[in-house]
Amino acid sequence: MISVGPIPVYVILLAICLLLAWGVARILVVRSGTQSKAAGGLLLDAAFWGFVAARLAYLIQWREEYAQAPMSIIVIGDGGYLWWAGLLAAILYVFWKTRHTHCLRLPVLSGMVVGVLIWFSASHALLVMQRSTTALPDVQLSNLGHEPVSLSSYTGKPIVLNLWASWCPPCRREMPAFEQVAAQFPDTVFLMVNQGESRASIQQFLAAENLDLQHVLLDPSSSTMREVRARGLPTTLFFDAQGQLRDVHMGEITMAALKSKLSKHFAQVANDVSKQE
Known part of the structure; x- marks a missing residue:
């Protein structure tokens, strides 16, 4: 950033x-x-x-x-x-x-x-x-199921990459917005990349908050944060289907701002969703 x-x-x-x-x-x-x-x-x-x-x-x-x-x-x-x-x-x-x-x-x-x-x-x-x-980094992470995951494997669709941690109050506040918007934009991949926490801590937080997020990834060494040169948490990055950066939001993002950026940068995806609704 x-x-x-x-x-x-x-x-x-x-x-x-x-x-x-x-x-x-x-x-x-x-x-x-x-x-x-x-x-x-x-x-x-x-x-x-x-x-x-x-x-x-x-x-x-x-x-x-x-x-x-x-x-x-x-x-x-x-x-x-x-x-x-x-x-x-x-x-x-x-x-x-x-x-x-x-x-x-x-x-x-x-x-x-x-x-x-x-x-x-x-x-x-x-x-x-x-x-x-800045492009989508080829970082090797893992999911909650202990499976290795490469960030670059998600290219082919627009990507919203959120860097977060459960100890971060703004991160916690914006999580429900990501859950709801992700359900409304199925053609966009929402990657919730946790920074520095254990699998048990993440699962406990998600269960306590009753959050259903599809792509929660673990980054125990915060390598993604270094690769994209993020200055703090939370940070949300928007990549197109080719893995090229389109926009960055530093700090807490509201549901309105999240939808606004999706509509601005991925207009075709947003239009398709609107027609379905």
């Missing part, structure tokens, strides 16, 4: 984009002859309400999934945002706030454009770089 120490690089990228957008807005408003700090503040306010709108729109889109687990609404780190809704809300907010101060409108909107363009360009470049350096 790409990060700077414990901080995901996308968080740093977002901060940089906001800073650059703020700087562009301030420079343009000064050049226009208006000595005002209002442009920078207005841009940050617009960004805030844009994030709020993007989150609310996402909650509405996946309302059925969130209704099944209401507490997951507060897991704002699940990546649950509709960018276009947030951008539209931010633009409308700027137009409304500048209805009496038109001289601020163009500088603030220009700053927003710069920030958005940098965000999309840089995030796309990071994702391409990550995909090119």
Whole structure:
């Protein structure tokens, strides 16, 4: 996973984009002859309400999934945002706030454009770089039945690979979502690769939580975590049928975010499931 120490690089990228957008807005408003700090503040306010709108729109889109687990609404780190809704809300907010101060409108909107363009360009470049350096590792593991299993043997179908441990609270919270979504997406393989625990501990945990997960694998030496360069637990990786990385989610993932990523990266599989339902 790409990060700077414990901080995901996308968080740093977002901060940089906001800073650059703020700087562009301030420079343009000064050049226009208006000595005002209002442009920078207005841009940050617009960004805030844009994030709020993007989150609310996402909650509405996946309302059925969130209704099944209401507490997951507060897991704002699940990546649950509709960018276009947030951008539209931010633009409308700027137009409304500048209805009496038109001289601020163009500088603030220009700053927003710069920030958005940098965000999309840089995030796309990071994702391409990550995909090119990470593939489904050919790690030798074992299942709960003491049978040896190679991760590479699962290629041929889309794969969701989750790194977890029973002592990890976020891992425990997201397990029911994996159980339910796996049943709804039979053409996708969900690999639950435990990191560092014994077979007895894993079986005890699954029985206590009444979880029915089909592909639970043991990785006592945490070799999978090292191979994919994961920084912590839980981590969920999405591989296509050729074993190429499509997406990564660090931290707890909600049912809505899980379904959203499946729909985004494995659209054909998701469409087939929808037709069956």
